[in-house]
Amino acid sequence: QESTHIYTKEEVSSHTSPETGIWVTLGSEVFDVTEFVDLHPGGPSKLMLAAGGPLEPFWALYAVHNQSHVRELLAQYKIGELNPEDKVAPTVETSDPYADDPVRHPALKVNSQCPFNAEPPPELLTENYITPNPIFFTRNHLPVPNVDPDTYRLHVVGAPGGQSLSLSLDDLHKFPKYEITVTLQCAGNRRSEMTQVKEVKGLEWRTGAISTARWGGARLCDVLAQAGHQLCETEAHVCFEGLDSDPTGTAYGASIPLARAMDPEAEVLLAYEMNGQPLPRDHGFPVRVVVPGVVGARHVKWLGRVSVQPEESYSHWQRRDYKGFSPSVDWDTVNFDSAPSIQELPVQSAITEPQDGETVESGEVTIKGYAWSGGGRAVIRVDVSLDGGLTWQVAELDGEEQRPRKAWAWRLWQLQVPVPAGQKELNIVCKAVDDGYNVQPDTVAPIWNLRGVLSNAWHRVHVHVAP
Ligand code: HEM
Ligand code: MTE
Missing domain, CATH: 3.10.120.10 (Cytochrome b5-like heme/steroid binding domain)
Structure with missing residues (x-):
């Protein structure tokens, strides 16, 4: 035997x-x-x-x-x-602030371990319209806080004449529950393509700093109204603070205009559910902000405090990061106060299959990808080229129908085409158009910026054709 x-x-x-x-x-x-x-x-x-x-x-x-x-x-x-x-028991080093971070899915492509930043591989990203929670991209600036749901309180600073709130999870569940499908994209998605033009500061995201989930929670406007807030004539901002903090005790923070927060049509959520589950720890357990159509940085996770202020959040991430600049601006000349913080994002698309450098069969090729635009603008078309942009074909859009002005989620798309006979290689390109007829720029260099944000040029993939 x-x-x-x-x-x-x-x-x-x-x-x-x-x-x-x-x-x-x-x-x-x-x-x-x-x-x-x-x-x-x-x-x-x-x-x-x-x-x-x-x-x-x-x-x-x-x-x-x-x-x-x-x-x-x-x-x-x-x-x-x-x-x-x-079965080697993992040794827990208690002095390490990241020792208590959750266990992650092995499919994630890790850009930085501490803090944890990772994206799903392209071939899984567009496998599902709704991204499964374990492979949803993760963008953390700090260690993941371990929040006890029983003692958790959300502090909402009241309006003058109104009342401040200290809401338990149960209290939050008593507000009417809304469920919406929203795509989250980091401002740094596709930064690695900008780095190829000229060095930038930031994590080397490829095409995966974007994912889609069905979020469930209370509307921010309902919670703010209970604290006595109303839309006011003068400019105001809703500031969010996370329960994650750096060694000096400074929490992650960001803000959005009060006008968006109070607009029921903007559907800003205080979400406690992600795809029918309690939020996973990496995605903000027990409560996070979801701001449809707006850059990921404002979707504050592990939400601890909400207040209405005359000015934007003083957080580093609101004022000294997540802003766009001319390609001529460098780290010696940059004036962060001169540019507005990124809120709504521009139209975006990328190819997930085939991948750069791959060999495809001669005969027929299937090209797949995603397309999305900020501000609730719907993607109306995706154009695909096999010859570097000389000729174009229109891809088929999949996924949920989009509500006008509330197209919060991406469209997945695909195109099945014959490989032109005798072709040894293909320069595949995609570009999307949104319902404002906004288009993506054709190359990266003119939109290069020192922080490597807003990288939305035509996505290009070079593949070989099997003989
Ligand atoms: C489909 C086997 C690993 C993703 C299938 C099917 C089989 C199979 C037999 C067809 C099932 C059916 O339709 O009845 C295996 C084996 C694996 C493996 C033996 C390991 C040795 C994986 C991994 C992934 C994966 C690691 C994901 C990362 C898929 C997907 C399908 C599939 C998405 C559905 C394809 C479609 O219908 O379009 N696999 N699998 N598999 N597998 Fe795997
Ligand atoms: N909220 C807190 N409290 N801390 C953070 O580091 N990162 C922000 C935002 N909210 C962050 C946060 C950024 S930059 C992005 S892109 C999204 O969360 C990412 O959300 P995800 O990790 O659930 O994909």
């Missing part, structure tokens, strides 16, 4: 390429799926995301695997078992 091979997690994790063999685990079993990768019905690139590690976190997202025929198929590739003594 053959004895079972025992492997360590380390050995498994070193098998991630056709040369070494491609191994995965399920429970305590180890599989060599090298031969199966190209046969995977979900495509080789998706399977490869799990190479060298456990399948569970991926199969939890794609329940299609929860069938006996899938298990039987996998069983054919079994090569052994995991070493049972290999």
